Amino acid sequence: MRKVNKNLTQKPSSLSRPDLLDLLKKIEADKNLINTDIYRGKYKDEHTQIIREEVVEALEEIYHGKCAYCEQHTYTYIEHYRPKKRIINTHHGGYFWLCYEWSNLVPTCHECNKIGGGKGDKFPIKNKRSTYEDCLWEGKLDLQKCIANQPPLIDENPYLLHPEIDNPIDFLTFEIDSQYQGIALKGLDGHNERGEQTIEICNLNRKELLRKRQESVIYPILQNIKLAFGLLSNQKINTTQFQDLLFAEFEQLFQQVKELKLSFTLLRRTLIVSPSIFKSLVTAQLSDNQQEITQAFFESYFNSIHT
Known part of the structure; x- marks a missing residue:
């Protein structure tokens, strides 16, 4: 993982649709309405007639075609930093209102994000977990409150490092694996803190x-x-x-x-x-x-x- 500079105000067009709030309002009633084509940015190029994915392409450029977590070159899977449908080991129903939020989308490889062996739907935090209602203003979703580095989301104090907000070198270092199988990551900020938790959540010391x-x-x-x-x-x-x-x-x-x-x-x-x-x-x-x-x-x- 490395620090990545992403302009959070310059979103791909599919994430800035004028009907976005209406779409999110419908998803509040039915999470199955979350549309993969929107958060991948799928569209047909008028000149070439080729189907393209503008969000995927933008993330591949920003991250140089690498996984946000393990830094290997990869086929790009769109990862929701805050899971969109559920958080395991909680009663929280997921951050569905962030499904099209630019600051919540990062590219990952299959292994770092797979259910069971990677991040999947894990998202442990230190403080109070945000809800949909916390991100409203006068009854409507406030998109400013949906940005990962703004309250109320930043106040959750997530254990998982965010490569666009946190500087991983402050939390992670390396050592020779104790079994001499290679180079392992280790946390810098203390036992069971953000460094160690990020390694565990994404299984970043797999063989x-x-x-x-x-x-x-x-x-x-x-x-x-x-x-x-x-x-x-x-x-x-x-x-x-x-x-x-x-x-x-x-x-x-x-x-x-x-x-x-x-x-x-x-x-x-x-x-x-x-x-x-x-x-x-x-x-x-x-x-x-x-x-x-x-x-x-x-x-x-x-x-x-x-x-």
């Missing part, structure tokens, strides 16, 4: 993700560092050239943080927060005789760009 974080981000760095050591050991390069190779690898990592189209950008960014984090996730996976040298060069590079 597939542990492995892919290692293979996509950590493994290439390790391979290039080991290659440089091999060249030095075989006297194919000198010490200065060895340093240049390591510094080039570190530079590439720092540049990758800016490439938002890459998967797992939060992990890439976390690696460069401090030498100690780099040591725990990368250097620790090298052989004993390579660790001290690699860490010394990384700290030298890190200090050179922070002075």
Whole structure:
């Protein structure tokens, strides 16, 4: 998960229909009237006659084709951050009035959002849960009160991080999985708080993700560092050239943080927060005789760009 900038006032046209309040009023009486075509933004292109989905396309552009929660490239499923029909383990009937709310729609992969193994209809909160009546003004739905970062919704204090409101790097970090199956997320803000809860809600430490974080981000760095050591050991390069190779690898990592189209950008960014984090996730996976040298060069590079 990474911080995403979405303009909450510039909605796709299907979410700004003039009859939107009338549609939502009907849904109040029957949730089965929630129309997937509207919140996906389905329409026929007049020029090409191709069926397109403007909400899906807008979210794919904003999120670079990645899942809002796990940051893998994915087929885009529209996820309602606040579930639209029910909240499990509660008597709440779901936030049906938010079914077409732009700030409530994020793209996800199937695994992060599936019922049973992912988020599904989970939405635990710390404070009082909002109701339809809380979002009314003089008997009519107030669309300003339906925005995720505005009262009364923001006052619920949800456990699930919202990538457009919260900054995940304040709540999440990484560690080598205890079973050595890959790279795991862990919460920063305390036991059973928002970081840990987000991981649990979306199942963000499933085996597939542990492995892919290692293979996509950590493994290439390790391979290039080991290659440089091999060249030095075989006297194919000198010490200065060895340093240049390591510094080039570190530079590439720092540049990758800016490439938002890459998967797992939060992990890439976390690696460069401090030498100690780099040591725990990368250097620790090298052989004993390579660790001290690699860490010394990384700290030298890190200090050179922070002075």
